[in-house]
Every structure is written in structure tokens, then in C-alpha cells.
Amino acid sequence: xxxxxxxxxxxxxxxxxxxxxxxxxxxxxxxxxxxxxxxxxxxxxxxxxxxxxxxxxxxxxxxxxxxxxxxxxxxxxxxxxxxxxxxxxxxxxxxxxxxxxxxxxxxxxxxxxxxxxxxxxxxxxxxxxxxxxxxxxxxxxxxxxxxxxxxxxxxxxxxxxxxxxxxxxxxxxxxxxxxxxxxxxxxxxxxxxxxxxxxxxxxxxxxxxxxxxxxxxxxxxxxxxxxxxxxxxxxxxxxxxxxxxxxxxxxxxxxxxxxxxxxxxxxxxxxxxxxxxxxxxxxxxxxxxxxxxxxxxxxxxxxxxxxxxxxxxxxxxxxxxxxxxxxxxxxxxxxxxxxxxxxxxxxxxxxxxxxxxxxxxxxxxxxxxxxxxxxxxxxxxxxxxxxxxxxxxxxxxxxxxxxxxxxxxxxxxxxxxxxxxxxxxxxxxxxxxxxxxxxxxxxxxxxxxxxxxxxxxxxxxxxxxxxxxxxxxxxxxxxxxxxxxxxxxxxxxxxxxxxxxxxxxxxxxxxxxxxxxxxxxxxxxxxxxxxxxxxxxxxxxxxxxxxxxxxxxxxxxxxxxxxxxxxxxxxxxxxxxxxxxxxxxxxxxxxxxxxxxxxxxxxxxxxxxxxxxxxxxxxxxxxxxxxxxxxxxxxxxxxxxxxxxxxxxxxxxxxxxxxxxxxxxxxxxxx
Numbered sequence: 006x007x008x009x010x011x012x013x014x015x016x017x018x019x020x021x022x023x024x025x026x027x028x029x030x031x032x033x034x035x036x037x038x039x040x041x042x043x044x045x046x047x048x049x050x051x052x053x054x055x056x057x058x059x060x061x062x063x064x065x066x067x068x069x070x071x072x073x074x075x076x077x078x079x080x081x082x083x084x085x086x087x088x089x090x091x092x093x094x095x096x097x098x099x100x101x102x103x104x105x106x107x108x109x110x111x112x113x114x115x116x117x118x119x120x121x122x123x124x125x126x127x128x129x130x131x132x133x134x135x136x137x138x139x140x141x142x143x144x145x146x147x148x149x150x151x152x153x154x155x156x157x158x159x160x161x162x163x164x165x166x167x168x169x170x171x172x173x174x175x176x177x178x179x180x181x182x183x184x185x186x187x188x189x190x191x192x193x194x195x196x197x198x199x200x201x202x203x204x205x206x207x208x209x210x211x212x213x214x215x216x217x218x219x220x221x222x223x224x225x226x227x228x229x230x231x232x233x234x235x236x237x238x239x240x241x242x243x244x245x246x247x248x249x250x251x252x253x254x255x256x257x258x259x260x261x262x263x264x265x266x267x268x269x270x271x272x273x274x275x276x277x278x279x280x281x282x283x284x285x286x287x288x289x290x291x292x293x294x295x296x297x298x299x300x301x302x303x304x305x306x307x308x309x310x311x312x313x314x315x316x317x318x319x320x321x322x323x324x325x326x327x328x329x330x331x332x333x334x335x336x337x338x339x340x341x342x343x344x345x346x347x348x349x350x351x352x353x354x355x356x357x358x359x360x361x362x363x364x365x366x367x368x369x370x371x372x373x374x375x376x377x378x379x380x381x382x383x384x385x386x387x388x389x390x391x392x393x394x395x396x397x398x399x400x401x402x403x404x405x406x407x408x409x410x411x412x413x414x415x416x417x418x419x420x421x422x423x424x425x426x427x428x429x430x431x432x433x434x435x436x437x438x439x440x441x442x443x444x445x446x447x448x449x450x451x452x453x454x455x456x457x458x459x460x461x462x463x464x465x466x467x468x469x470x471x472x473x474x475x476x477x478x479x480x481x482x483x484x485x486x487x488x489x490x491x492x493x494x495x496x497x498x499x500x501x502x503x504x505x506x507x508x509x510x511x512x513x514x515x516x517x518x519x520x521x522x523x524x525x526x527x528x529x530x531x532x533x534x535x536x537x538x539x540x541x542x543x544x545x546x547x548x549x550x551x552x553x554x555x556x557x558x559x560x561x562x563x564x565x566x567x568x569x570x571x572x573x574x575x576x577x578x579x580x581x582x583x584x585x586x587x588x589x590x591x592x593x594x595x596x597x598x599x600x601x602x603x604x605x606x607x608x609x610x611x612x613x614x615x616x617x618x619x620x621x622x623x624x625x626x627x628x629x630x631x632x633x634x635x636x637x638x639x640x641x642x643x644x645x646x647x648x649x650x651x652x653x654x655x656x657x658x659x660x661x662x663x664x665x666x667x668x669x670x671x672x673x674x675x676x
Contacts, residue, residue, distance in 0.1 A: 055262030069268035076168035087179030089120030413459030429455035513569035521584035540603030549589040551623030600637040630669035634659030
């Protein structure tokens with residue numbers, strides 16, 4: 006199915022497009038409102054989840070604060086010593102029984118061996134080697150938190166915390182340790198999740214390990230590492246806490262707030278809410294606003310449809326019918342516009358009506374002259390107009406009485422004057438050329454120029470001259486055709502206006518397809534005659550359908566206008582011709598331009614469009630881009646020009662090549 010060209014789009018459709026364009030500010034305001042609403046909703050969601058994460062992190066930190074207090078107190082109890090013993094084990098067992106928060110409680114000596122434990126009876130090395138090394142380090146803190154592991158004794162996910170005994174001569178003397186029961190932390194996290202509506206998790210930023218995740222994820226075991234996950238990266242980049250819009254561990258887009266557990270070392274608590282839930286109210290408001298905007302556009306379009314028929318299309322059809330009738334010789338044709346029509350249209354109608362009447366009168370006069378010419382040719386041919394006789398020097402020796410009507414002068418006033426004496430300054434060259442012809446013995450006819458009139462101003466005259474035999478001079482017949490000249494000028498002006506309307510694209514202001522085809526024919530013929538290069542540039546806006554679907558057709562129209570301005574603004578050489586080829590395709594004809602030069606100009610246009618930075622979320626480039634194909638008909642050095650259709654086809658193939666290269670490219674057709 007062939008799409009209509011811009012030249013086939015009627016005025017009603019153009020007016021409707023104008024209304025749609027007029028609604029662009031309203032649409033922009035609507036989009037801005039939605040954008041602000043979107044940003045405010047996201048900001049509010051970020052504040053909520055960050056506040057929840059901060060509060061939950063503070064709550065979870067209290068678990069470690071309580072543990073630190075207990076362990077530091079145990080280290081001061083006389084029965085709890087690095088060497089262990091039954092008294093130490095008995096006390097430790099009672100402490101464990103009274104505190105279900107802990108999986109195990111025990112004591113290690115200076116070598117890192119467990120000497121006292123709530124359940125172990127055989128001494129063995131502490132399983133968390135990293136924690137042991139950190140406790141023994143000279144710069145070790147009093148309270149140390151280990152990594153989250155599966156407890157060797159309890160068999161449950163846990164984290165071991167330790168508080169050292171007072172150092173002996175600066176060296177490690179042992180420590181009291183406890184492995185935490187994560188069930189309590191999980192219960193508090195479950196409360197923060199608001200019944201599973203929010204995602205809550207504990208993770209280690211350095212390793213990316215997930216310690217706790219609620220709601221639980223099937224197939225994700227305790228401590229599963231996600232070092233390259235976007236959430237892990239966001240937490241690493243903001244160690245003091247913050248927010249991020251990233252996918253969750255389950256892959257769903259979420260808005261996260263996170264905060265570190267101040268007393269737990271390298272552990273962060275994150276609270277996430279599904280982005281779809283956050284944006285649901287925004288989508289609802291978008292739907293309601295869109296319905297209202299579309300309703301307004303429909304009402305405005307319907308009104309323009311009716312008004313354009315009554316006030317634009319109907320009178321224009323009458324004017325076109327009248328102009329067509331006059332052009333075909335029907336001088337009785339009139340426009341007959343109603344008095345309430347636009348004054349510009351009524352004025353044009355009056356001009357056409359007056360022109361028709363004058364042409365009708367002129368035709369009647371011509372018919373009368375033609376009817377009598379056969380009978381009175383010998384006399385009427387030389388008496389109806391101004392007859393003058395010049396000698397061999399070009400000066401008048403006889404002037405007929407018609408000089409009073411034609412020039413407003415008495416015949417005697419023109420004796421001894423030359424034809425150039427009354428000629429318009431701009432037309433003196435025409436008169437001199439005419440005199441040179443007759444003085445050389447050659448007759449002239451149909452010479453038109455302006456002469457001064459005694460009453461003021463200049464009159465258009467048409468002159469014929471015939472040299473007399475035997476060097477007797479020349480007889481001139483001068484006819485005043487000022488009225489006809491004025492009518493021709495008015496008709497030419499009206500035709501020029503109609504021609505301009507018929508050759509211009511109403512959306513972009515560039516030439517339309519009809520004018521482009523005509524220009525191509527002209528430049529091709531010139532290139533053949535002059536044996537010069539002729540280049541043709543074909544441009545297509547990348548992903549334009551996606552742009553229209555995302556931003557709307559009014560935004561698409563504005564996008565095309567801006568690209569057209571960029572095209573026209575960068576092809577300003579004499580002879581360069583820009584046009585809208587159809588839809589989102591633009592074209593340019595570049596006479597006397599080599600393939601390299603055309604490619605360079607195409608690249609300039611492509612870069613200019615990219616620098617417009619028109620946002621395009623549907624494009625992989627993020628902004629509106631174009632693809633261009635360049636083809637050149639080459640002449641010279643014995644090469645023959647190819648056909649014009651081949652030029653256009655080559656540019657089209659090159660354009661598809663630019664698309665295939667990923668768009669935002671220029672491809673030159675093969676020579």
C-alpha cells in the first residue's frame with residue numbers, strides 16, 4: 006500500500022494538524038505534570054524505605070549492643086577465665102539457657118582454643134579462623150564481630166561475636182564469645198516487611214552474601230553471594246546508607262533504602278518496595294489525564310472539521326473553479342463568495358472576477374478588430390495605434406495624432422526626438438537593441454518596454470518596426486498594452502501564490518515531493534549537459550514510529566520540523582535543494598557535488614541532528630538520530646551518467662545500509 010505524499014494531504018487535514026500542533030504546549034504541560042508526579046512519588050518512596058531501613062538497622066544493632074554488654078560483663082566475672090574449668094562451663098551453660106538469643110556461648114584462651122563452652126566438653130580450636138586472627142591482632146578492638154557462617158556446633162546460620170579479656174603485656178589473653186541465633190533478627194525483619202509487601206534483607210557489601218532475605222527466596226541458600234548485583238554495588242558506593250532504584254535479588258525492579266548496622270561491622274540492612282506498587286497511583290492518574298486530553302483533542306478536531314468545510318474548503322473550491330474557468334477561456338466564470346467569508350478570500354475573489362470582466366472586454370475588442378481587419382487592414386493597421394516615422398539617424402520626422410492617447414503628448418512635441426528619450430531607464434537597452442536592428446535593415450515586432458506618459462508614470466507599449474526601402478527610414482507602430490500587462494502581472498502573482506502553496510510541505514516548510522521530483526529532473530538534465538556530478542541525499546529518522554508511540558504525534562511533528570531546520574541550515578550552498586520525501590524521510594539534491602563532498606555534508610547534517618539532543622527513550626542512542634544514504638551520479642573523464650531512477654534507488658539502498666549498521670550512520674552508495 007502506497008502512503009500518500011505530503012502534496013496529497015488536503016487543507017482540512019492540515020488544519021487538523023495545526024490544531025494538534027497548537028495543543029503541543031498543553032501536552033508538554035501534561036507531560037511535565039506527569040514527570041513531576043513521577044519524581045515526587047519515587048522520592049516519597051525512597052524516603053519511606055530509607056526511614057524503614059534506618060529504623061530497622063537501629064533495632065537490629067541493639068542485638069549486637071546487648072551481646073557486647075553481656076560478653077564484656079562475663080569477661081569480668083572471676084569464674085570466667087581463659088583456662089576454663091568446671092566453674093566456668095557451669096556458668097556459661099546457665100548464661101546460654103537464660104539467653105535464647107544465642108546458639109552457643111564459650112571462652113577461648115590465648116591460642117584460640119575453646120576451653121569453656123555451653124555444650125562442648127572436649128577442647129578444640131575456634132572454627133571461625135578469621136575471627137580468631139582478628140582477635141589476636143595487636144590493634145584488635147575490644148568487641149569483634151565475625152562473618153555470618155553455619156555454626157559448627159549448632160548447625161544453624163549464625164554470626165560469632167567476641168569480647169577479649171584484658172591483655173597481658175599487650176598480648177592477646179583470650180576472649181568470651183557467643184554465636185547469635187538469627188531467628189530473632191529474622192522475626193524483626195519479618196515485622197519490617199509489612200506482611201511481605203516489602204523486601205527486607207541483610208547483606209555483606211564486601212562479599213555480596215545474603216544473610217537474611219524476607220520473604221524467603223526459593224533456591225537461594227543462606228550466605229549465597231551476589232558480588233556483582235546492582236544492589237550490592239549501590240551499597241558499596243554508599244557505605245553510610247542511602248537509596249537506589251535497582252532490581253532486587255528476585256529480579257523485580259524495586260526502590261531500596263539501606264543503612265548499616267552500626268554495631269555489627271560490615272553488615273547492611275536494606276528495605277525494598279516493588280516499583281510497580283509505588284507507581285500504581287501514578288499510572289492511574291496518567292490514564293485519567295490521558296482520557297481528558299484525548300477528549301479535548303477530539304472535540305477540537307471535530308470543530309475544526311466543520312469550520313474548515315464552511316470557511317475554508319468551500320470558498321477555496323469556488324476560487325479554484327473560477328480560476329480554472331478563466332484559464333480555459335470561460336470569462337463568465339465568477340467566485341461569488343458570501344460576505345461573511347474571510348476578507349483575504351473575498352479580495353482574491355474580487356480580483357478574479359475583475360480579471361474575468363476585463364479579459365472578457367478585451368476578447369470582445371479583439372474579436373471586433375479581427376472582424377474588421379480584413380476590410381480595413383491597409384488603413385486600420387496604421388491608424389489604430391501610434392504611428393511614427395524615423396529617419397536614418399533614428400530621430401522622428403512624423404508622429405500620428407494617437408500620441409495624445411498613448412503618450413499624452415502632442416505630435417509636434419515628439420518631432421526630432423529619439424525613441425530612447427522617453428524610455429524607462431531600465432529599458433533603454435531594449436530600445437537601443439531595437440534601433441540597431443532596424444538601422445541594419447531588419448524588421449522587428451513584439452518589442453515591449455516602458456515609456457514616460459505626460460500624465461505621470463510609465464506605460465507599457467508594444468512596438469513593431471519595418472525599415473522602408475531606399476533608406477527612407479523606419480515606420481514604427483506603437484500599441485499601449487498597460488492594462489493587459491497589469492492583468493498578466495496580477496494573474497502571474499496569483500499563479501505564483503498557488504504554485505508556492507502546491508510545492509511546499511506544510512509541516513516542515515521544506516519543498517514537497519512534487520517539487521523535489523521536478524528539481525531532480527532539472528538538475529539531472531543540467532548535470533548531463535555540463536558533465537558535472539550530481540549527488541542525492543536520502544534521510545530517515547531512526548525509530549520514528551517508537552518516538553511517536555512514546556511521545557505522541559504532536560511531538561513527532563515538532564521533531565520533524567527541528568530536523569528539517571537542521572537539514573536546511575547545513576545545506577546553504579547555491580543550488581542545494583531540501584525537501585520532505587515522505588513520512589519521516591527527508592531528501593536533498595546537491596548539484597556539482599562529488600561523492601566525498603556529499604558524504605561530508607551528510608555527516609554534518611547527521612551530527613547536527615544528534616546535537617539537537619531530542620530525548621528518545623525508544624532509541625538505543627537515547628536521543629533522536631538519523632540514518633542517511635548518499636548516492637552520486639559521476640561525470641567526466643569519459644564516464645557516463647547513470648539514470649535518475651538509479652540514483653534514487655542507490656541512495657535508498659545506502660540508507661538501508663546505514664540502518665543495518667546500527668542507525669545514526671551515513672553510508673555512501675557504491676560507485
